[in-house]
Amino acid sequence: MDRVRDLASKKAAVIFTKSSCCMCHSIKQLFYELGASPEVHELDNDSYGKEMEWAIRSLGCNPSVPAVFIGGRFVGSSKDVISLHVDGSLKQMLKDAKAIWF
Template sequence: MPAVQEFVDAKVKNGKVVVFSKSYCPYCKRTKSLLNGKVKADALEYIEIENRPDMNEMQDYLLKITGGRSVPRVFIGGKFVGGNDETQAANQSGKLNTMLKEIGAAL
């Protein structure tokens, strides 16, 4: 688990917009579709976890730091935003655009 913690913590800390995802997940696809239209490509990273040997450990660690192990898990500017529902709600309220502009990631 320490390697998983280091990996996740480094991605969240160093990435502008980081999404832990599974490529086949319909909620992940909706989140990606939304973010692809709002975030600069060089500021956006998707980490597809379904084929990783440490997938379960990664989801356990995401549970520990976010309160949920489901995907997507969206982080913007090092802060946890939520899953698809929370990300979509942040978009509807205008909060998503504000967050992206604050970190220089908005298109």
């Protein structure tokens, strides 16, 4: 859990993904389209990936990816991020965390 929290706090927007996950790709694209450059950690390409996946699941993220952190705070999985985008609050969260400036 410490590794996940440490990585999640290093940038304004952090996404834990798996390289073969289509929802992970969609969430990354959404962030890029909003002007953010999230730090992406692909769990299937990380030697600590399994341990980090279990830590993310313990936060309540099921499925475990994508797991999104904004401003060091756990936001949720793809359905949570999409809900925030639809209601207009995702962009403001990214602004508040200084992940985007406009």
